[in-house]
Structures are given as C-alpha cells and as structure tokens.
Amino acid sequence: MRMSIDKFINFFKKKIYGQTFICPVCHLELSYSDLDQHHCLVCPLCGVVIESAEVYGHPIPVINDVEIYRPQPNLRLHPLTTHLPIGLFPFVFLGSVLLLILSIYMKIAGIHEPSSFWGGYLPTISNVVLIMLFISTASSIITFISGYSDWRQRYSRRPYRVISLKIFLSWLFLFFGTVMICLHSTVFQSGALTFASIPEYFATIIYFLFMTAAMVTLSTLGHVGGYLVFGK
Ligand SMILES: [Zn+2]
Numbered sequence: 001m002r003m004s005i006d007k008f009i010n011f012f013k014k015k016i017y018g019q020t021f022i023c024p025v026c027h028l029e030l031s032y033s034d035l036d037q038h039h040c041l042v043c044p045l046c047g048v049v050i051e052s053a054e055v056y057g058h059p060i061p062v063i064n065d066v067e068i069y070r071p072q073p074n075l076r077l078h079p080l081t082t083h084l085p086i087g088l089f090p091f092v093f094l095g096s097v098l099l100l101i102l103s104i105y106m107k108i109a110g111i112h113e114p115s116s117f118w119g120g121y122l123p124t125i126s127n128v129v130l131i132m133l134f135i136s137t138a139s140s141i142i143t144f145i146s147g148y149s150d151w152r153q154r155y156s157r158r159p160y161r162v163i164s165l166k167i168f169l170s171w172l173f174l175f176f177g178t179v180m181i182c183l184h185s186t187v188f189q190s191g192a193l194t195f196a197s198i199p200e201y202f203a204t205i206i207y208f209l210f211m212t213a214a215m216v217t218l219s220t221l222g223h224v225g226g227y228l229v230f231g232k
Helices: 002-017 074-081 083-109 122-154 161-187 198-230
Strands: 020-022 029-031 040-042 048-055 058-066
Touching: 002 161, 020 058, 074 083, 074 122, 083 122, 083 198, 122 161, 161 198
Parallel strands: none
Antiparallel strands: 020 029, 040 048, 048 058
C-alpha cells in the first residue's frame, strides 16, 4: 500500500520538480530547474549557494558560498496563520462526512424530517460546518498573502519550483473552498441531504469531490511547507 502511494507521489513529483538533487548540507531535495543562468541556486532551507558542476557528464551539486543576510519572516505571520485552515478544515471534512452518513441512514430508514432525527442537531452541525468552512477558506487568504510576502523578502523572489507549487495549491484550495461555501446551503437543506432532484445530486457530487480534493490539497500544502522549513 505504502509503495503504491510512494509511486503515485513520485510520479507527480517528477512532473512538477523534474530532475532533482539533494542539498549537501541540509539534505533538502531541490530541482535542477531552480538553477539560475550561472547554474547556481541558494538553498531555501540552509542558505548555502550551490553550483551545479559537470563531472564526466553528470551534474554534481558543489557548495561555493553561503548567503549571509537572510531576513526573518514578517512577524512570523505565515507559520502562525497556516495552522488556522490546516487545523479547522479536517473538522469541516469530518462534519460533512458525518452529515452525509446520517442523511443516507435517514433515506434508508424513511425519515424525512431532519429536526426529528438525532435530537434535531443536524441543522446545528451543518451551520457549524459552514462557519468552519468559511473561516478556513477566508484565513487561507491571509496565509497566502503572508507566505507570498515572506517569499519576496526572505527568499528574494527566487523562482523555486516548491514555491510555485505552494502558490498554485493555495489558489486551488481557495477555489475549492469558495465553491463549497456557495454550494453548502443547496447541498444541506435543514442540515441533511435531500436527494430530491438531479441538480441537487450534481451539487452534492461536486461538493464532496471538492471537499476531498481540498483536503488533499491542504495536506500537501502543509507537508510541503513543513518540508521547506524543517527539511527532511
Ligand atoms: Zn540546504
């Protein structure tokens, strides 16, 4: 199972990063595509300047300098705010899956009124899910802006593949979150799925597909962010 997941991840990693090498100091995996016109790059984690030297036709990373001045992140806002969407969204996911399971049970058991089921808590759970969904999506905007600002200052806007990936995934999460906020009231009416019409079925499928995709996107963002800060 783990080998299959690794294969799946490595397939996408190769597509995104291309050929990679390991920083000789901090062991961060870096992309050869990040090298500048002088075949150099500054490691975003440890700050050494790495030059790619050709040895018998093979590129070998050689350290030839260290970046002395590196500004610290602004108020450390990015690491602080990043925990809000990452901390809240799993509860959005779990809450909506709970409502989905309860709705399917209601359908099978022939219960039509959500207020007469589970002590009438379904509308409350649905509202809590919507509030947490809104907070995690809105806070991801602050996370994105603070991260973008850190990249400009701390990494001097150097075009790392890993940063491009983070920017792309952040936009993707914002898109998924916004669509889910718009669809939530259509999908959960009185806190339960109604399965009443084709458009509602369609909205429900989109909602849960985006929910799963947003969860994967956010997990990847957190993983890549942590990797960039703490290394391997
Ligand atoms: Zn390094």
